[in-house]
Amino acid sequence: MKQVLKCVIAFIFVLTLIPFSNQAKAASNLLISEYVEGSSYNKAIEIYNPGNTAVDLSSYSLVSFTNGADRTTGTVTELKLSGTIEAKSTYVIANKSASEAVLSKAQMTTGNAVMNFNGDDTLVLFQNYDATTKNGEVQDAVGQIGVDPGTNFGTDVSTLDMTLVRTNDLLTPDTNIEDAYHPEKQFIALPKDTFDQLGRFDGGVVAPPAELAKDQYQVKVLRVVDGDTIKISPAIMGSDTIRFVNIDTAETYHLTSYDESLIKTDLNQNQKYFGELAKKALNEKLTPGMDITVKVNKDHVTDDYGRVLGQVIRTSDNVNVNLNMVKEGFASTYFIWPVMSMEDYNMFQSAVKAAQDAGLGMWNKSNPQLELPFEFRARYDGKGLLRYVGNSDTKVFYDPQNFAQVPVDKRIFFSKEEAIAQGYKLAAGNGEGEITVESAKAMDIDAARKAGKGTNAIVTGTVTHIDGYNIYIQDKTGGIVVRSKTVKPNIGDVIEATGETGEYFGLYQIESEEIKVTGQSNITPEKKTLSSIGESEEAELITINDVTVKSVNEHSEYTVEDKSGHTFMIKAKSGIEVGKTYHAITGVVTFSYDNYKLLPTEIVEKEIVKETPKTVSGIAFLDKNHNGKYDRPDLVLKNVKVSIYKDNQLVEEVVTDEFGVYNALLLNGNYTLKFEVPNGLVETFENNADENVDSDISDGKVDVVINNQDVQNISAGYTKPVGKMKRK
Structure with a gap:
């Protein structure tokens, strides 16, 4: 009995040393299976349990590293999780102010700052998280700690304004939260505010095809941003922001409020005052939830800032809100070449002329808007006036600083080259005087x-x-x-x-x-040994070699260093990681913000070495004297097939020529050569002599290793099945 008791105790002790493998496996396999970065408060994270056992979430935390924070600096916020994820099931965490379409699928809703993430924040799913050290067992992550990408990680698959979903072939968690982050390695992208996949894992979901632009879209107003910008839903071509075309309203971004006593004398106060008036007017015309039609130029839907350029039409009464803002004096017209519709141009310019003549809004002579919006931006932002202004009636254009010489209702803004190409003449007295266009x-x-x-x-x-x-x-x-x-x-x-x-x-x-294609050609980039990139390389295609990436700034500009310690700047949205060394980076040299930099066209991580094939050769012979080697009176055998295998795969077949010789060109590796037995013959002795030419085959084959050298005299000998050579 005592012996039995000892065995039971020993068995229990052994059990205590064995980890609960099923539970550990499930815990280590939790994934962030969906990431929702939508409009307003539509933020959600879906966690998936692909294991076969339910997982208790009480030891798990979702942690936000905000705007490039890391374990030592910046804002780091923890959200402790609770509840259970069943096997093959999901668990959704949502911002408590999200839309009902999101909240209805959530197991946890919260006002915690973690669920107010933006595209430039990093989210990490930890087990056993320590808030003091900001460390734990990383289960999965979206982003890279210590890096603020500006607005988002990724491009076509982006952490901003998208719903990101995993598929069956993208189930590898990102557990290295300090290396460069590429969301396309984890997710496919669905349009912003797509929620139909939320709360269920469908490993076969397919990303929709690229959206084709249309002439107009039916959407709803979310909110007014300022006098000529609104937010809408659903997004158009990936953007939820509409910038009203053909008009320009006073700016509001430069001040939080205005001083009533200064609006007639201070340019900044005056601009803010009229900006708020325009915003208020637009709020009265467009209310949240209102149905609108957005008319766009489908060949030029968005501007350089990613905003949709459109005319907004109220569905209820078919009022063109852009035009209405001009008619009531809350906006000036603003046309930059090329003008897409001269019919629209004439309609808007007639409206601004009428508002100006009537002294409405910004044109009130006793309390006018002191600077037009473009004039204010040029002064306040410090960029100056850059565009020439043409008179659409007279076909005369003026230096940027002389824009006031053209009436508001006749203005089109050009580059000088564009104005000349359209037949405009430079007005006398503008800088260099009346222009005489010389032949190019x-x-x-x-x-x-x-x-x-x-x-x-x-x-x-x-x-x-x-x-x-x-x-x-x-x-x-x-x-x-x-x-x-x-x-x-x-x-x-x-x-x-x-x-x-x-x-x-x-x-x-x-x-x-004025550009025409005259042919096709290739430019071979020049491989330069440079101490720096300068004006002599500007706009050229060059290659820099053997560089290590040292750092990256908030504008995705990477500083790299070559073996000689020379540094260069690379402007790249993706494809480069801090800490990695690249064999070659090819690109064109550009200049911006006082720096020359390379815009990559090709990035090569490792040097591509083209291996030269090596020769394997030998003969097939008839061993007449049965001694296993090729000597007198032996004969050569032609048309003997040699089949060559690598990793059990046939890679080549050759036959012996009239001299009994075969040759094969092979890359480095391990091969098996199988010789076809000639009719009526059997193998002779294998390796029966020290001479170079003897029979090497056993059971019709021989193994050969190619290692940067030719291999010769791999031969096959055969004899007639007589006497002791007879095979059964």
């Missing part, structure tokens, strides 16, 4: 760069990169940017561009809408 001269790119600003040139080069309006071209003498708003060639096109040379934020360029 054909010149190579180096000559165009040296000719200086204001030169009317024709340049020809191969397109190496396109970045927004900037087309980078290159010939044998150098590179230059062709800036065009309407023409979009392809990489490799040879284009001829006619226009005026100038600078845009320090980047030398030719402004041109």
Whole structure:
């Protein structure tokens, strides 16, 4: 009995040493299966348990590292979880102010700051989280701690304004929260405010095809941002922001409030006052939940800030709100070339003329708006007036600072090159005086760069990169940017561009809408040994080698260092990670914000070494004297097939020639050569002599290792089945 008791105690002791493997496995396999970053408070996180055992969430926390926070600095907030996730089930956490479509699917709703995340915040699912050390067992994460990406991680699959969902082939958790984050490795993207997948895991969900632009959209108003900007739902082409086209209202961003006593004398106070009036007027015209139609130019739906450019039509009474704001004096007209509809242009310009003549709103002579919005932005933001202004009646255009010489109802804003291309003449007395347009001269790119600003040139080069309006071209003498708003060639096109040379934020360029494709070509990037990137490389396609990424700033500009300690700046949205070394980065040299930098076109992590195949050779012979080696009086055998296998896969077949010789070209690796037995013969002895040429096969095959050298004399000997050589 005592012996039995001892056995029972020993068994229990052993059990205490064995981990509860099923429970541990389930805990270690929890995933963030859906990430909802929607409009307003529509924020939700779905956690999935792919295991076969329910998981108690009491030891789990969802932690937010806000705006680049890490374990030592910045704002880090913990949300302790509770409840249970059943096997193969989900658990949804939502912001308590989210829409009912989200809340109805949530197991936990909260006002905790964790669930007020934006696209630039990092979320980590921890088990056994320690709030003091900000550490624990990482289960999964969205983002990278210590890095503020600006607005979002990722591009096509982005942590901003999207619903991100896992599929069956994207079930690997991200447990390294300090390496570079690429959301496309975890998720597919669904449109903003998509909630139909929330609360259930469907590993086969498919991302929708890219949205095709339409002429108009039916949406609802969410809220008014300012006098010419609103938020809407659902999003249009991925954006929930509408910037009213054809109009411009006073700004509000520069002050939190205005002083009534200063609005007639202080430019900033005056701008704020009229901005608030315009915002109030728009709020009265568009209320939350109102149905509207947004009319867009489907060839140019969004602006450089990602906002939809549109005219807003109230569904209830078909009122054009853009036009209505102009008619009532809350907005000025604002047309930047190219004007998409001259019918709209004339309608809006007639409205602003009538409002101005009647002294309505901003045109009130006793209390006028002291600066037009574009004029205010140029002064307050410090960028100055950049666009020339043309008179649509007289076809005369003026220097930017002389915009007031053109009546508001006749203004179209141009670059100088655009104005000239449309037949406008520069007004007398504007800077350089009345312009005499000289015929453009054909010149190579180096000559165009040296000719200086204001030169009317024709340049020809191969397109190496396109970045927004900037087309980078290159010939044998150098590179230059062709800036065009309407023409979009392809990489490799040879284009001829006619226009005026100038600078845009320090980047030398030719402004041109007169571009034609004359052929196709390839530019081989020059591999340069540089101590720095400068003006001599501007707009050229170059390659820098063997660089290590040292840091990245909030503008996605990476500082890299080569083996000699020289540093360069790389502007990249993705594909580069801090701490990694890259064999080569190829790109075009650009200039912005006082720095030359490389816009990558190709990133190579490791050097690609092309391996030279090695020769395997030998003979097949008839061993007449039965000694296992090729000697007199032996004969060679032709047309013997040799089949070559690698990892049990046939990779090549060869046959012996009239001299009994076979040759095969093979890369490094382990191979098996199988020889076809000639009719009426059997194998002779294997490795029966020290000579180079003897029979190497056993049961018709031989193993060969290729390691950077040719392998010779791998041969096969056969004999007639007589005497002791006879095989059964």
